[in-house]
Amino acid sequence: MSRMKDEENLTKLGSNGTKYPQDYAPEMLETFVNKHQENDYWVKFNCPEFTTLCPITGQPDFATLYISYVPDVKMVESKSLKLYLFSFRNHGDFHEDVVNIIMKDLIKLLDPRYIEVWGKFLPRGGISIDPYANYGRPGTKYEKLAEMRFSRHDIECLDKVDNR
Amino acid sequence: MSRMKDEENLTKLGSNGTKYPQDYAPEMLETFVNKHQENDYWVKFNCPEFTTLCPITGQPDFATLYISYVPDVKMVESKSLKLYLFSFRNHGDFHEDVVNIIMKDLIKLLDPRYIEVWGKFLPRGGISIDPYANYGRPGTKYEKLAEMRFSRHDIECLDKVDNR
Amino acid sequence: MSRMKDEENLTKLGSNGTKYPQDYAPEMLETFVNKHQENDYWVKFNCPEFTTLCPITGQPDFATLYISYVPDVKMVESKSLKLYLFSFRNHGDFHEDVVNIIMKDLIKLLDPRYIEVWGKFLPRGGISIDPYANYGRPGTKYEKLAEMRFSRHDIECLDKVDNR
Amino acid sequence: MSRMKDEENLTKLGSNGTKYPQDYAPEMLETFVNKHQENDYWVKFNCPEFTTLCPITGQPDFATLYISYVPDVKMVESKSLKLYLFSFRNHGDFHEDVVNIIMKDLIKLLDPRYIEVWGKFLPRGGISIDPYANYGRPGTKYEKLAEMRFSRHDIECLDKVDNR
Amino acid sequence: MSRMKDEENLTKLGSNGTKYPQDYAPEMLETFVNKHQENDYWVKFNCPEFTTLCPITGQPDFATLYISYVPDVKMVESKSLKLYLFSFRNHGDFHEDVVNIIMKDLIKLLDPRYIEVWGKFLPRGGISIDPYANYGRPGTKYEKLAEMRFSRHDIECLDKVDNR
Amino acid sequence: MSRMKDEENLTKLGSNGTKYPQDYAPEMLETFVNKHQENDYWVKFNCPEFTTLCPITGQPDFATLYISYVPDVKMVESKSLKLYLFSFRNHGDFHEDVVNIIMKDLIKLLDPRYIEVWGKFLPRGGISIDPYANYGRPGTKYEKLAEMRFSRHDIECLDKVDNR
């Protein structure tokens, strides 16, 4: 819903509204407290509107990101996640780095029991790249969870990637 | 089949028909006895018509819920489940809370051997959230079942979540 | 993005945010001026989150609405359209009436050159209903446009409606 | 929602509930008055749960029926339509006859401006049959509508019918 | 292929043809000898044309059944299975009972090494129910097979069940 | 349903059953009388199990045939159509000829008001061929129908033919 009813109010509304960051901004990320810490449960974010710039050529790259985690005490606030992902928009990183950086920022923020990040980028030069990284808290059963899920990642590929 | 043949009967028919709850109503849930207690078997409910209100903004949220359980003595009556889910319609809870609350209400009602609840919400701000929680009766093999299924949850994501 | 960072601010934020209407509220609809009145062009709204109540049984109904129009001087502001459609949430009307009412309200609001509204409802009793209404300004070529589009409506049905 | 909360009430509830006809029962069909007679609009029923018996072999046949009409004064009540379609369940007619009979019964009932009925049957012997009939009130523009739609019926077949 | 070339022969042909049972008829089931008893192999039946009646309301229910088994000495003759499934057509049972009854009848008939039955019913009241039961011969490795398959049942739900 | 309950009866049952032709057999085609001659209506056969032999190389070819016609007095009996199509199984003709021959045989048999035949063959050498022929009775409005449908054939190709 992007349009104001009264065009005169645009600036005002824009100014006391959301502030979109102009470059990579991990400080946008905020948290709230998990009310169900006694249980393990999954929270997954589907983010099909991720875009960044190629650090070499400056051309735009597009991806769908899937971020899944098992919260401990802290949970990521979803609007702040949106703004954080927006902050890659005019920033440049390689595909593999994007996925690793996002995972690391969220680990630092949340200290989650488990987290995984999967990026599915649109093709360049007829090839597309899908990096995947995951993490389980060291010395816990979640570390084993990470190993198991890593080993089984994408094991039955039925997704037809035919570039059209 | 929502329309009466005789419009004059509308009020009457509505009054002696089903009563839809106006707010969160776990008391709607009713049970009947499982005739096949000697066996483990799965019962799964696909609920694509779930809707609730955001507790902050009041805007509507939509989800498909998948509820699967292994009954012990009691089974949930499906029409009462429908009314219970309806009771979230004008009630507000966060996505993660909805999934946890439904699971807990059903555990309390049924004391099932195993249960899991998966919510797939429509996107807000370009991101969608899918919480998943499960439970196996403590101290039984169903507790292990819960651990195993939790660890393998959503391990091969092929569902194209691209917002169109 | 429905969750606040600071839970204490919920009420405040909710109060100075959007006000969701509690019943049918055509007064929610607002307009802005078309900047391209010299041209005919199409604006289509895809609204997959429409829900209303059955006036007889009180049970919820769900639909996807497609609203397409050719603007003249006034255009409908999309957030106000969202709130207007929300106002059917706890209101009851038959499927065919919903589609006709929405079209008439938008004609009254916009005096458009052309408009059409198509509702695709989820099944009840194993049958689903899809009403479609359209309108072209009388005495203009848009009246003929309406006749032509009406006559060709849904002429090649390939959409598999198998209830699953 | 098929199950009662109290099994003892089953018979009672069944008895004061809907009466399902045991054989072809056009008398089940009921009507109500069209509130929008000043306008032409489409009402379409998607009926994926149609089943009948082969009059020769007694074997069951299954189809999805699509019924679309432009109402004049009378409209068909959807629950009565459901019961009418149910009445073919233990009745036998050939595929082409089913489609013609349903159309004729609805013409007699409604005297509609326009109507069309399309049946898509499941395969027998590796072949499936899809009859289609339509009607426009003679001497009106709807007769021409029927001719036009008949001539363009199924003109771009993209539905992959591979029997699985 | 349901239509006779010569209509006069209909009765005769119908009479010396297949006899369709009028109510639940497990006696229809027949067997033949497995020629490959030295090997384990799977036989799966896909049965998308299953229909029964709700025991409370009398309304029709529809499902796709998937029946998979590992034969021992006896195998189920497929035409007799078809007639057996037909016998539920005018019979009433709850969804969960249907799946359990079919499995038990086939166990009694075949004494199979392993069997599983999965029913996917069309929605009623906006919710659909999918029961699943399985069995491995007690005291054999097939009992473990049943436990393993039970625990992994439907673990990655990607089937979009959105009622349209 | 291909298997007998009693293997001893196989030959007998096979002998008094259907006789499948060994080569091109237009004489298999039989007709019955159209009960709805006063109306135009469509009958369409979807035939995904068509196979023939290449007249040069002897290799098998596979196609889905779509046969649609508007009957006049005679209608084709569907089982005889099945046997007729079977008769191409060990016969050889080019793709374009197959489609033309079938259409001509059915015109001769039925003297229909209108008929069209569309073959969609599986690829050979990375290319697939889809011939389409149609016919309207000369000197009638059906001749014009044929011209119109011919001119609009396959005008919006969305079927993704990517050989897998």
Added chain:
Amino acid sequence: MSRMKDEENLTKLGSNGTKYPQDYAPEMLETFVNKHQENDYWVKFNCPEFTTLCPITGQPDFATLYISYVPDVKMVESKSLKLYLFSFRNHGDFHEDVVNIIMKDLIKLLDPRYIEVWGKFLPRGGISIDPYANYGRPGTKYEKLAEMRFSRHDIECLDKVDNR
């Protein structure tokens, strides 16, 4: 293909490579001469990577654009089109304006016989907007082409827009 083999060369390569515009830049568009001016033919660009900013809220919007035209003397160079579309990345315009602006810029650049632009935007607030504009050179048959295509735009909506 975004990554350099030798990271030291990044700056150099970036500098003598493509220059991406920082704001709306119609001057990026370049043309070349149509070699087939004697014929009418269609050129269509599918542009699924279009993104812009909401002028009110600053939030990102995403769309797939379809641009189709019939060239006269000048054709648009595809890489320059890509850079032009990129120039909306950090620029703000409403959905309807974007589509009209792009069409007008291309008309000014190319003086085409015919052109149409269709934008399909990702949803905001549960609603998505699809504007469509077209143009035929005034006083020519292409003006009529534009009227015809405008009147038939999107007449058979089968695209399931359900936000997941």
Added chain:
Amino acid sequence: MSRMKDEENLTKLGSNGTKYPQDYAPEMLETFVNKHQENDYWVKFNCPEFTTLCPITGQPDFATLYISYVPDVKMVESKSLKLYLFSFRNHGDFHEDVVNIIMKDLIKLLDPRYIEVWGKFLPRGGISIDPYANYGRPGTKYEKLAEMRFSRHDIECLDKVDNR
């Protein structure tokens, strides 16, 4: 089927087999006589294995070509068409030129009543190009056919071209 049973025969078999052209080779095209000249009918080739080289960068381009024509006296032999299309493999032409050249070569070869060629290329730089050209023999009704089909080309774009 690419592998020989006896590897010693490879050279021999390769040498007396098909000769694949090394560059653009319209002379590969051969014809045979149409046996059904009295009728108009369509022949369509689906060619998803087309590849060529970019004349500037030398990079490979990939497309699916759809070639449809109404034959007069001559028809194109399908294996020769395959070899002709292969001859673009190491040849360079722009997308629009490829489509026009193929159409012109086939017109010259066949003097068809009508022909159309549609190329759907895989994306480069996030954009894909789909050229379409058609032709009807001048001064005949096929010229009008070409105009009609040209005007209606791709009028209802539902093909989701989203690069994945």
Added chain:
Amino acid sequence: MSRMKDEENLTKLGSNGTKYPQDYAPEMLETFVNKHQENDYWVKFNCPEFTTLCPITGQPDFATLYISYVPDVKMVESKSLKLYLFSFRNHGDFHEDVVNIIMKDLIKLLDPRYIEVWGKFLPRGGISIDPYANYGRPGTKYEKLAEMRFSRHDIECLDKVDNR
């Protein structure tokens, strides 16, 4: 590519070309030597063009076969496999036998480390049958591989088999 350029050469070309067997012909199968015997790797054949005759009724049956194996010394030549599968065309066997026979013939031919054969047949009488058999060389780790894959066969059925 079924058509010769010079029709006079047909017989000659046909005669020195491939000889298609007239009945079950395991002797058609030929092998070549595996160049990568030091590694385990999978080779899978997708065979959607399999057809045979019902031994009782003589009616044709159709299936897609999936054959996967881990080669040891010998590999099956793909053209000979094609001819072998063709040899079932006019031969009759039950569905379960077909799958077992093909597996046994390939085991005899190749002495593979592992092999599995899955047949997915088109429906007869509203039911389709999918047999699956597999084998691992006894006394090796491949025997365990067979047990594991057998136990997990088809464990998550998402293939919608709805007979159309």
Added chain:
Amino acid sequence: MSRMKDEENLTKLGSNGTKYPQDYAPEMLETFVNKHQENDYWVKFNCPEFTTLCPITGQPDFATLYISYVPDVKMVESKSLKLYLFSFRNHGDFHEDVVNIIMKDLIKLLDPRYIEVWGKFLPRGGISIDPYANYGRPGTKYEKLAEMRFSRHDIECLDKVDNR
């Protein structure tokens, strides 16, 4: 983006641009250093534009390749991978060899922790072949990873391979 703005610059631009290899060219492959060596993560390349020549017949073959690996110190540069895959374009190898050769070249280049290559080829003679090979560094846990993934390869085939 294949077209130059200034056609005179074509040669120059082509000459100082990318050099495409004319035959199998493993020397094209280049690497860069993994910045995240402390973690295991997946990088997957989807390559739907792979084409090669049959070594016997010279005919083109097409495949989609999926290459997934867990990097150690070295990572493959994606543009060099593209050029390497291009080098098979006019080179001939059997399907199984292609997959093995690519895997071996990448092992030699990268010394990865783990790698797998899956080729899905388009059909020839009605059959398609999908080879799959994988590798884990000997004596490490990645060797076990390879065994596990090999044993589970393609265990639930739902990809409908129907050759169109």
